[in-house]
Amino acid sequence: MAERARVAVLISGRGSNMAALIYAARAADCPFEVALVTGDRPDAPGLALAEAEGIEVERIAYDKSTFFQTLESLLSDKTIEIIALAGFMRLIPPAFIARWAGRIVNIHPSLLPRHKGLRTHEAVLAAGERVTGASVHLVSEEVDSGELLGQVEVAVLPGDTAETLAERVLIAEHQLYPRVLAQFVGRERDPAWIEARVGALALALPETSFKTSHGAPAWRVGSESSGKLFAILFNRHHGEDSVGVLVKASGQDEMAQLIDAEPEIYFRPAYYGPSDWIGIRLDRSNVDWDHVAEWLARSWRACAPPRLTKLLRAAEEF
Structure with a gap:
């Protein structure tokens, strides 16, 4: 158990x-x-x-x-x-x-x-x-x-x-x-509850919508025709014993550093890892949901069309 x-x-x-x-x-x-x-x-x-x-x-x-x-x-x-x-x-x-x-x-x-x-x-x-x-x-x-x-x-x-x-x-x-x-x-360890919590955070970001990726719940930013996925729910796929959310890291070096420093939080997902997706374990106690929200916002920025990030930068500077 x-x-x-x-x-x-x-x-x-x-x-x-x-x-x-x-x-x-x-x-x-x-x-x-x-x-x-x-x-x-x-x-x-x-x-x-x-x-x-x-x-x-x-x-x-x-x-x-x-x-x-x-x-x-x-x-x-x-x-x-x-x-x-x-x-x-x-x-x-x-x-x-x-x-x-x-x-x-x-x-x-x-x-x-x-x-x-x-x-x-x-x-x-x-x-x-x-x-x-x-x-x-x-x-x-x-x-x-x-x-x-x-x-x-x-x-x-x-x-x-x-x-x-x-x-x-x-x-x-x-x-x-x-x-x-x-x-x-x-x-806290129920995939349905985790999905709902991640979804609420993801859909609070501008111009986001729900989608599936190879049968997994996912969220994208942008239009239906050209939008990009910025978060994917990972439920013990490909031999990994974790339920988590996949978000975009800056590259393989950052992924390796994070996983090495905090393996209880981060993991390298099979199939997605080579494309710079890093996994955040969510089926554990004391998840820092503010930390998850920050990662979702960062991943959203990496995938959002320039018109959205430009407006966001302008709003922040204002």
Whole structure:
């Protein structure tokens, strides 16, 4: 099986959602592993449970001025790829969120965007709602407002209190969180998701369109009759065990230097390599999509007709 994504779970209390993730990760086909459990309370009961289950635990005493710096160093040392919040009760600084953009997930006990923040069950009951639930989302600077990754509904029963409703929602959370986290981790290696991501970046460039090249998804710049391909999706073709995008390099020397320096990112694609196409591996964790966008723009420039590049240069100079 493919290498599993390394997840750090952050908790502040008993860690029941943490436990759900730990047990889900024991399935042979789970695409993630819980590599670390930590949080803002060294005495949190969930830490003892994680230790008993053989998970590496780090106890960090909370200090407002140093906690997130210490956490950042710890996550780097442990080569963590994804952070899963599971009852972590501290506000995360914007700078930390920016460094981990798209790689922090959280579970919230309501059907977002309804009832953000705390005391969600009380809010549901006060509003007289018949349905509530749980949501898994990416963390953004605005509380409980990042991209929704998955939800599950839970019925509100007559006579429910905040406590009885919380108990049932928690059961739903335990089912939802491992499934959605697995889907989220797995999508980074899904060729269809990769194609959609590359396509969105490629088609954002001027006068581009979708095309196929020998059956592979590709993108061209210019007219239908005279346009040139500037990006080709490469899905484990010709014996190469990678899903990636092919873009135009400046020549064979640059290709060789890049592949030699960073073989985990770049590869020389069979058949296309002699024509100065270099491959960028995309079926891996922590892809720098800004870097991919820069390569697509560079390849676009190399293939675009002079009238387009002339206009672009003029706009940049202006």
